[in-house]
Amino acid sequence: MSNTLTIDGNTIPFTDGQTIMQAATATGVYIPHLCHHPEFTPHGSCKLCTVKVNGRICSACTFPAMAGQNVLSNTQELTADRKKITQMLFVEGNHFCPSCEKTGNCQLQAVAYHLNMLDDHYPLFYPQRAVDASHHEVLIDHNRCIFCTLCVRASQQTDGKNVFAISGRGINKHLIVNADSGLLKDTDLAASDRAAHICPTGAILIKHTAYQVPIGQRLYDHQQIDQVSLAQEQTPHGE
Amino acid sequence: MQAFIQSLVASHQHQPTHLLAILRAIQAQAHYIPEAAIKQVATLLNIPRSHIMGVIEFYSFLHLTPQGQYEILISDSITDQMLGKNELMAYLSEQLHVAVGAVRSDGLVSLNNTSCTGLCDQGPAGLVNGYALSRLSRARIDQIAALVEQQTPVNEWPCELFQVEDNIIQTDLLMTTPIESGAALKASYARGWSETLAEIDRAGLRGRGGAGFKTASKWQYCKDEAGPERYVVCNADEGEPGTFKDRVLLNTYAQQVFEGMTVCAAIIGATHGFLYLRGEYLFLYDKLQQILDERRQAGLLGNNILNSGLQFDIEICLGAGAYICGEESALIESLEGKMGIPRNRPPYPVSQGYLQKPTVVNNVETFLAAAHIAVHGGDAFAQIGTAQSKGTKILSISGDCARPGIYELPFGTTIHAVLAACGAEDVLGVQIGGPSGTFIANTEFDRRLAFEDLATGGSFIIFNHSRQLLDIAQNFTHFFALESCGFCTPCRVGTSLLKKQLDKIVDGHGSAGDVAELEALCQIVKNHSHCGLGQTAANPILSTLERYPELYQSRLKAISYEPGFDLDAALATARRLANRNDAAAHLAQVEDSL
Ligand SMILES: Cc1cc2nc3c(=O)[nH]c(=O)nc-3n(C[C@H](O)[C@H](O)[C@H](O)COP(=O)(O)O)c2cc1C
Ligand code: SF4
Ligand code: SF4
Ligand code: FES
Ligand code: FES
Numbered sequence: 001m002s003n004t005l006t007i008d009g010n011t012i013p014f015t016d017g018q019t020i021m022q023a024a025t026a027t028g029v030y031i032p033h034l035c036h037h038p039e040f041t042p043h044g045s046c047k048l049c050t051v052k053v054n055g056r057i058c059s060a061c062t063f064p065a066m067a068g069q070n071v072l073s074n075t076q077e078l079t080a081d082r083k084k085i086t087q088m089l090f091v092e093g094n095h096f097c098p099s100c101e102k103t104g105n106c107q108l109q110a111v112a113y114h115l116n117m118l119d120d121h122y123p124l125f126y127p128q129r130a131v132d133a134s135h136h137e138v139l140i141d142h143n144r145c146i147f148c149t150l151c152v153r154a155s156q157q158t159d160g161k162n163v164f165a166i167s168g169r170g171i172n173k174h175l176i177v178n179a180d181s182g183l184l185k186d187t188d189l190a191a192s193d194r195a196a197h198i199c200p201t202g203a204i205l206i207k208h209t210a211y212q213v214p215i216g217q218r219l220y221d222h223q224q225i226d227q228v229s230l231a232q233e234q235t236p237h238g239e
Numbered sequence: 240m241q242a243f244i245q246s247l248v249a250s251h252q253h254q255p256t257h258l259l260a261i262l263r264a265i266q267a268q269a270h271y272i273p274e275a276a277i278k279q280v281a282t283l284l285n286i287p288r289s290h291i292m293g294v295i296e297f298y299s300f301l302h303l304t305p306q307g308q309y310e311i312l313i314s315d316s317i318t319d320q321m322l323g324k325n326e327l328m329a330y331l332s333e334q335l336h337v338a339v340g341a342v343r344s345d346g347l348v349s350l351n352n353t354s355c356t357g358l359c360d361q362g363p364a365g366l367v368n369g370y371a372l373s374r375l376s377r378a379r380i381d382q383i384a385a386l387v388e389q390q391t392p393v394n395e396w397p398c399e400l401f402q403v404e405d406n407i408i409q410t411d412l413l414m415t416t417p418i419e420s421g422a423a424l425k426a427s428y429a430r431g432w433s434e435t436l437a438e439i440d441r442a443g444l445r446g447r448g449g450a451g452f453k454t455a456s457k458w459q460y461c462k463d464e465a466g467p468e469r470y471v472v473c474n475a476d477e478g479e480p481g482t483f484k485d486r487v488l489l490n491t492y493a494q495q496v497f498e499g500m501t502v503c504a505a506i507i508g509a510t511h512g513f514l515y516l517r518g519e520y521l522f523l524y525d526k527l528q529q530i531l532d533e534r535r536q537a538g539l540l541g542n543n544i545l546n547s548g549l550q551f552d553i554e555i556c557l558g559a560g561a562y563i564c565g566e567e568s569a570l571i572e573s574l575e576g577k578m579g580i581p582r583n584r585p586p587y588p589v590s591q592g593y594l595q596k597p598t599v600v601n602n603v604e605t606f607l608a609a610a611h612i613a614v615h616g617g618d619a620f621a622q623i624g625t626a627q628s629k630g631t632k633i634l635s636i637s638g639d640c641a642r643p644g645i646y647e648l649p650f651g652t653t654i655h656a657v658l659a660a661c662g663a664e665d666v667l668g669v670q671i672g673g674p675s676g677t678f679i680a681n682t683e684f685d686r687r688l689a690f691e692d693l694a695t696g697g698s699f700i701i702f703n704h705s706r707q708l709l710d711i712a713q714n715f716t717h718f719f720a721l722e723s724c725g726f727c728t729p730c731r732v733g734t735s736l737l738k739k740q741l742d743k744i745v746d747g748h749g750s751a752g753d754v755a756e757l758e759a760l761c762q763i764v765k766n767h768s769h770c771g772l773g774q775t776a777a778n779p780i781l782s783t784l785e786r787y788p789e790l791y792q793s794r795l796k797a798i799s800y801e802p803g804f805d806l807d808a809a810l811a812t813a814r815r816l817a818n819r820n821d822a823a824a825h826l827a828q829v830e831d832s833l
Contacts, residue, residue: 044583045727047767057766062583084763088732122736147725165289168296169561169578171735173725178289180278
């Protein structure tokens, strides 16, 4: 029994090379996450997956699983901190969920509900950000980007393209696309690309599909994100 | 421009890792990176244009829009402010007829603030087209304004404007009698490379960049990695406000620093090394290149060092205005021609560093000390200092004292003794280790310089009783918000929130719960940030809040609720539009609460 660790006291197996997040997901333990997606190289930027490993704070999505680790995840303290980090993501952008077509299908919103986030807590930044509606099938609403780079990675790693990138420093970070004009229509993005469907928020949307599924019947309207996430991401060990 | 870029990129062998150097050269030529240049460089290097855009927008010294033919930046470090920077900046802005943060309409000059330029002992300081200006005064500003108006090329400006002094005041083990060029290599070769590593281990040398990792262990780990290729990197990013000792070491002790790097290379088996020099130290570049040439000619670098078949050479890479690039993994990204974003660890640089190859990154002073140990052995070094901190520490002392400058002192020296040495009186407190370090009050001066007590990368800023603590905390907090790389949420958003929350309190708009809220926010940023920048960004607030809670409380309004925003400030735009500033155009938050 060398390749096991514990998460919140429960013993969990892992295989060499797995991260704590991968080991947890494979065993059916949900650790909140936004920038992590099992198909792509881990990024480690949103810090939602923050856990305590032998007393030290680590990102579960990037930290390697090792034998005997004592991992704390679902504690009051960590949940409170994750909620604060989620609130930071909300105030940094412009997230008017009731008027957003992603509402109910949005991971940011769903994780906020999961963490029992009832207000923004911090002062809103109200940044001035644009909408790029130039592409005939795909829309970018920069107001809702949380810089998770999933679209960047999906375009590179699955689509074999390089449509998106994150530019700028600090609070001025922003999403850019790979075209001289700076417009999405002048990139080689196709609506069928993985990158066009990976955004956890409402920042990249497929046009002409809004409200086909009415509010009330959406992904997170009847299930919590932990159930949805495990249903989508859990694959048995060794696969 | 097209031909210039063509030959520029060719001179860099079309290496995408040289992107930063290429963009620096274009910026120096055109005072921005034109759209056509981005396209051309993307094609020539065969990299996506978005990668180039990312790099330009990451580094403060690169621009997408034209800057003035004279790009003037003034250091906004607390030490420069204490020397009258704010007043001088206003005067400069007036004399040049350009607003701070703007380009003059004729395009001749642009003016802005920049983070600490490392001339804290001879400020107020600045940069003109990348070259350091020292000891700014009204007279010097008049001179500068005239030179700009006459359009005198910067290389024809009087050299006293660019005079940078070493100000070495007190020396000890490393600086009093520097080793001869080649001595460390010869001694190590005679002793054996492994035996030399054992001497460095015996010396108990720990990294001088701040974290204090054991140098011998770092070199040993790197040496033990499989694969033929390894790298040595000297970290001369020196971005921590108040630090300038690496500048002096490179100005006057560069031979010894390069020698330390070469000893390291021989021990770990590296053939290539880098000196990552912060952009603010551009004025040292030519001199350092010349020293490298001399060392090549003397057989101390190159393909056959000491005629022993040993191979090693050093390349100098300039930064472009980003404090985060001092963090070793961000520095490596920058060396690879990318944005300086800290990597996820593990893997650590010793196993996967530059181009994913095992890499040793050490501070300038660490290499200097290693060269000394290679000549004189570990025991002599270990005799000085304390149980856990061997040898000496080179301090950059600035602020309120009679003799600011460089002091080499044994580890274990008390703060009292340091203050006596530099002639500081009426001291309120000292910032040790720069903004990311600790503020200590005048009741704590029995504490010692040592990894086990007050660790420091070398920054030592003294404040007397005329200084306002909250102004200091505010300056440092703004610094971190400006320098956050933006990769992770707690630091990207958290440092901006810290800035807003502290400003709110300092400006007198805080109320009952605001100090507790500030402290809670500090904990989130400190505990959850990805790298050392975010993890220490709350220190200026935490260390002053711990010592002077009443100071923060005294700024709060005596009201029980927490105003979410400042009513009067929110009307600023309306006032500007209406061109009004009379009493009736202002609103009080509450019925006169004070
Ligand atoms: C934000 C940040 C900035 C840093 N800046 C520097 C620097 O300017 N110079 C330096 O030597 N180390 C700096 N460091 C520490 C380096 O990451 C690294 O620990 C050091 O270069 C290792 O060398 P040493 O063991 O010789 O100290 C910085 C770390 C952080 C987190
Ligand atoms: S657009 Fe969406 S997927 Fe891309 S970085 Fe922003 S939030 Fe992430
Ligand atoms: S802590 Fe700050 S500087 Fe470090 S990675 Fe995160 S955002 Fe970047
Ligand atoms: S999910 Fe781990 S940092 Fe985003
Ligand atoms: S609901 Fe619109 S971004 Fe989440």
